Amino acid sequence: MAKIILLNKPFQVLSQFTDSEGRATLADYLSAPGFRVAGRLDYDSEGLLLLTDDGRLQQQIANPRHKQVKTYLVQVEGNITDQALGQLSSGLQLKDGPTLPARAKRVAPPQLWPRVPPVRERKSVADSWLELSIREGRNRQVRRMTAAVGFPTLRLVRVAIGQWRLENLLPGEYREATVNLPGENTGAHRYGYRRR
Numbered sequence: 001m002a003k004i005i006l007l008n009k010p011f012q013v014l015s016q017f018t019d020s021e022g023r024a025t026l027a028d029y030l031s032a033p034g035f036r037v038a039g040r041l042d043y044d045s046e047g048l049l050l051l052t053d054d055g056r057l058q059q060q061i062a063n064p065r066h067k068q069v070k071t072y073l074v075q076v077e078g079n080i081t082d083q084a085l086g087q088l089s090s091g092l093q094l095k096d097g098p099t100l101p102a103r104a105k106r107v108a109p110p111q112l113w114p115r116v117p118p119v120r121e122r123k124s125v126a127d128s129w130l131e132l133s134i135r136e137g138r139n140r141q142v143r144r145m146t147a148a149v150g151f152p153t154l155r156l157v158r159v160a161i162g163q164w165r166l167e168n169l170l171p172g173e174y175r176e177a178t179v180n181l182p183g184e185n186t187g188a189h190r191y192g193y194r195r196r
Helices: 055-062 082-090 141-148
Strands: 002-009 046-052 070-077 103-107 127-134 153-161 174-180 184-192
Touching (some): 002 055, 046 055, 070 141, 082 103, 082 127, 082 141, 127 141
Antiparallel strands (some): 002 046, 002 174, 070 153, 103 127, 174 184
16 A cells, blocks of 8 residues: 655645755645655646655656646636637647647636735736646646647646545645555545644
8 A cells, every 4th residue: 555645735835845945845834754746746836746655656646658637727818719728639739849639628717725926917918717637747838838829827726636636625735545556546544734
């Protein structure tokens, strides 16, 4: 059995436990000796981050070869069009090569926690939300994809990785689960909360 931690990584927190520049890290939210991050989440992105104490499980989650579906709620500048959603769904050509087809759909503004600091609001420019699911994990891929179709990302929240979902965790909160390899989630056993 492997152990896994599901953490809601806050905005502007590094997906690591130390930083030489004094930025916020995972150590500000939990103590997890022996756990390693399974797939990163950018400093300026929020949401589900997985950590595990098992190297095999870490590879199953993080290695692009296993093609775990990652689902994001994305706030973009402008009213996302059907054409842009179609392009995202078909796959795009980025500077580092073509993307795989994604699942993309327009969604109503989700009920999320307030971001600190908040997204800059521009009264003259509308914004909209989409749900985007990808099987890759290139550097800043979602942001580059929405920019490529003309809708820059304003806020990015990862809500699921494979079978694991963020559910009702608030920023800095986490829950632990045990996993029967190869990947059966047996449920959450303990809840933890942000510490300061």
